[in-house]
Amino acid sequence: MTSRRLRAERAGGVTESQYSVLAHLSCEGECTPSDLAELECVSAPSMTRTVAALETAGLVERRPHPDDGRQVLVRISDEGTAVIAATRRRRNAWLTQRLGALSPDERDALARAADILRRISAR
Numbered sequence: 310m311t312s313r314r315l316r317a318e319r320a321g322g323v324t325e326s327q328y329s330v331l332a333h334l335s336c337e338g339e340c341t342p343s344d345l346a347e348l349e350c351v352s353a354p355s356m357t358r359t360v361a362a363l364e365t366a367g368l369v370e371r372r373p374h375p376d377d378g379r380q381v382l383v384r385i386s387d388e389g390t391a392v393i394a395a396t397r398r399r400r401n402a403w404l405t406q407r408l409g410a411l412s413p414d415e416r417d418a419l420a421r422a423a424d425i426l427r428r429i430s431a432r
Contacts, residue, residue: 314403315400315403315404318396318399318400318402318403319392319396319399320392320395320396320398320399321366321368321391321392321395321396322366323363323366323368323392326349326351326359327359327362327363327368328392328393328396329349330345330349330356330359330360330363330369331363331368331369331385331389331392331393332393333345333348333349334369334383334384334385334389335385335389335390335393338384339372339382339383339384340382340383341374341380341381341382341383342356342357342360342381342383343356343380345359345360345383360383363389366388367386367388367389368385368386368388368389368392369383369384369385369386369389370383370384370385370386371383372384
């Protein structure tokens with residue numbers, strides 16, 4: 310439930326799947342729509358629609374692939390980078406507010422739980 314509420318703190322009117330594509334492009338750089346589809350576990354036609362919507366909104370740009378004329382590369386635009394930054398600020402503010410309302414004992418319990426979760430996921 311917390312993760313769902315945190316995901317709702319998006320800027321720019323993008324969907325969660327669109328935000329996920331922007332975040333990937335922001336961290337990893339440009340890639341093909343096929344690579345994005347594989348990373349997001351969606352079909353190629355679905356990713357084509359997502360990229361088209363992001364391009365229409367000015368959040369990504371396409372350019373020809375330098376080595377394969379049948380492919381294009383997608384990269385995040387300055388506007389897309391601004392959406393990522395604004396979303397991160399909103400999510401951080403939401404989480405900071407919620408954590409600030411907890412008692413010291415509750416924050417300690419969360420810190421212990423986070424440590425346990427890190428150990429579980431490291432295995």
